[in-house]
Amino acid sequence: xxxxxxxxxxxxxxxxxxxxxxxxxxxxxxxxxxxxxxxxxxxxxxxxxxxxxxxxxxxxxxxxxxxxxxxxxxxxxxxxxxxxxxxxxxxxxxxxxxxxxxxxxxxxxxxxxxxxxxxxxxxxxxxxxxxxxxxxxxxxxxxxxxxxxxxxxxxxxxxxxxxxxxxxxxxxxxxxxxxxxxxxxxxxxxxxxxxxxxxxxxxxxxxxxxxxxxxxxxxxxxxxxxxxxxxxxxxxxxxxxxxxxxxxxxxxxxxxxxxxxxxxxxxxxxxxxxxxxxxxxxxxxxxxxxxxxxxxxxxxxxxxxxxxxxxxxxxxxxxxxxxxxxxxxxxxxxxxxxxxxxxxxxxxxxxxxxxxxxxxxxxxxxxxxxxxxxxxxxxxxxxxxxxxxxxxxxxxxxxxxxxxxxxxxxxxxxxxxxxxxxxxxxxxxxxxxxxxxxxx
Numbered sequence: 161x162x163x164x165x166x167x168x169x170x171x172x173x174x175x176x177x178x179x180x181x182x183x184x185x186x187x188x189x190x191x192x193x194x195x196x197x198x199x200x201x202x203x204x205x206x207x208x209x210x211x212x213x214x215x216x217x218x219x220x221x222x223x224x225x226x227x228x229x230x231x232x233x234x235x236x237x238x239x240x241x242x243x244x245x246x247x248x249x250x251x252x253x254x255x256x257x258x259x260x261x262x263x264x265x266x267x268x269x270x271x272x273x274x275x276x277x278x279x280x281x282x283x284x285x286x287x288x289x290x291x292x293x294x295x296x297x298x299x300x301x302x303x304x305x306x307x308x309x310x311x312x313x314x315x316x317x318x319x320x321x322x323x324x325x326x327x328x329x330x331x332x333x334x335x336x337x338x339x340x341x342x343x344x345x346x347x348x349x350x351x352x353x354x355x356x357x358x359x360x361x362x363x364x365x366x367x368x369x370x371x372x373x374x375x376x377x378x379x380x381x382x383x384x385x386x387x388x389x390x391x392x393x394x395x396x397x398x399x400x401x402x403x404x405x406x407x408x409x410x411x412x413x414x415x416x417x418x419x420x421x422x423x424x425x426x427x428x429x430x431x432x433x434x435x436x437x438x439x440x441x442x443x444x445x446x447x448x449x450x451x452x453x454x455x456x457x458x459x460x461x462x463x464x465x466x467x468x469x470x471x472x473x474x475x476x477x478x479x480x481x482x483x484x485x486x487x488x489x490x491x492x493x494x495x496x497x498x499x500x501x502x503x504x505x506x507x508x509x510x511x512x513x514x515x516x517x518x519x520x521x522x523x524x525x526x527x528x529x530x531x532x533x534x535x536x537x538x539x540x541x542x543x544x545x546x547x548x549x550x551x552x553x554x555x556x557x558x559x560x561x562x563x564x565x566x567x568x569x570x571x572x573x574x575x576x577x578x579x580x581x582x583x584x585x586x587x588x589x590x591x592x593x594x595x596x597x598x599x600x
Contacts, residue, residue: 168192170239172270174200174231174255175246178208178215178382179435183277184246185218186328187298190514191242191521198240199223200231202247215418228553232258235270241525245274249283249290253537253546254553256293260533271295271524272533278327278435280304281460285311290549293535295524297321298517301493317536323520326493326513327435330442332420340427340446340481342376343368346419346436347397349382351460355395357453361432362400364452364473369412371477377412380422380436428481433460437469442494442510446481467492 169192175181181201188197199220201207213223226234228251235243243259245252252274263269274291275298288311291297299305305324312319345365352358362379369377379397401408415422419436423429429440430448440447449461449469456462464470468485493513524530537546550556 169195169241170198171195171242171244172198172200172235172238172240173220173244173246174202174226175208176202176204176248176251177206178212179277180246180248181208181213182216182329183275183327184244185216185220187246187273187275187325188242188244189218190325190328191517195242198238200234201225202231202251203227217418228254228258228555231255232262232555235259236262240270242521243270243272245272245294246277247274249287250549251553252294253290253535253549254555256533256535257546257550258553258555260293260535263530263532266529266531268528269530271521271530273298273521275325276300276304279433279438279460279463280307281433281463282457288312289315289317289536292317292321292537293533294321295530296323296517296520298323298325300325300327301491303491303493312536315536318534323517324493324513325517326510327438328514329420330439330494330510332423332439332443335427335443335445337427340375342378342425343372343428343430344378344380344415344422344426346380346429346431346434347382348432348434351432351434352453353395355400358395358397359400360452361450362397362404365430366404366408366412368473368477369409373409373411375411377409378415378422378426379413380415380419428476430476433463437464438492438494441467441469441484441489441492447484448476448482 171188171192173181173184173188175184181199185197185199188195197218197220199222201223203225207225232255245255247255256272259272272294273296274294275296276287278300280287280300284307288297288308292312297308299308299322302324305322308322309319312322345361352361365377365379369375379401381397398414401414419439423436423440423443423445426440426445428446428448429437430450431437432450432453437447437449447469448471449464449467451461451470451472453459455465455470461470466485467488469482471480471482537549539546547556
């Protein structure tokens with residue numbers, strides 16, 4: 161049974177990567193700044209390191225790594241008010257089906273929420289229907305909310321869970337600079353994917369640094385060697401930069417860390433389609449979305465059609481600075497209604513973006529009971545799809561999900577630990593080498 165609303169809310173966040181942890185933890189803080197936050201990491205190939213968790217800047221004591229079945233057991237035996245599933249779509253669907261049997265009838269239970277960590281530019285219908293069944297499906301903008309409702313209504317599913325909000329990590333001081341002294345390229349782990357395209361982008365960035373020796377040119381990287389993110393990076397820029405012909409100029413550097421801190425000293429943000437572009441635009445920093453490799457769905461830069469930000473390296477080298485379209489910004493929930501407000505400070509337009517979420521959470525918690533979780537996908541509606549999703553998370557009713565005790569539990573946990581290490585090594589080290597050999 162959820163705790164009383166007169167006390168600080170208890171919120172559980174489970175994530176499966178660094179960016180989803182960032183979204184989930186910060187969303188929890190936007191919903192209830194004083195909430196008692198419990199963190200969980202779903203075991204997998206992209207489980208974040210302590211360094212990656214620290215970059216989020218949301219302190220949580222004792223973040224635990226769990227399987228899907230272990231997390232469901234936690235929710236069954238602990239009294240949480242809100243559970244945020246900051247997971248990839250398939251994992252959200254598996255969790256919803258795993259949690260549903262805990263409350264087969266209307267009952268006092270946690271409010272279940274989910275959403276997206278950034279720009280939704282691919283698999284819109286697939287991802288949304290996998291998230292259907294949660295009490296709240298957060299949309300990061302008015303644009304997304306309209307699209308989300310259209311998908312649910314298009315298949316005859318209940319769309320009432322869609323709740324308009326904003327990306328929880330926007331904020332920081334408004335850009336007031338007039339001279340472009342620091343140029344930052346926000347790299348992405350999997351966009352673009354090919355060695356040729358990534359080498360091209362790096363070459364143009366280095367060339368820009370050489371053409372403008374008075375500027376600081378930074379390559380902002382998501383992860384350090386050996387770390388993994390939401391998407392597996394098989395051709396890290398670190399390695400490509402080390403092989404740059406003639407080396408790199410002294411005004412070119414690789415940087416890591418919190419994106420907000422990097423943006424504090426940015427005068428021009430350049431990217432292919434990173435969510436960092438929205439963080440930059442929120443601060444009114446000149447932001448360039450590259451067209452050099454085309455404007456294509458596979459790159460995600462088609463999301464920025466109409467933004468005024470699409471441009472090329474040739475134009476940037478010549479001094480062009482994109483000017484964002486105000487109407488487009490407003491529809492994306494970016495810099496809407498005036499300057500951004502720092503996290504935790506009320507009264508700004510950005511803070512009001514979460515009012516609808518807070519009201520919905522409060523309204524749901526005040527009900528005497530919530531209806532059973534009812535995802536759109538069931539054994540009847542998706543008999544050829546759903547079983548595979550549940551099996552991947554060992555929630556298909558197999559013996560792996562049944563209770564074990566004593567020696568069996570110790571042995572199981574030890575075997576899982578060894579298997580997990582072997583799996584990570586295979587995914588992160590061996591598989592990329594095999595794929596690269598296949599390209600020769």
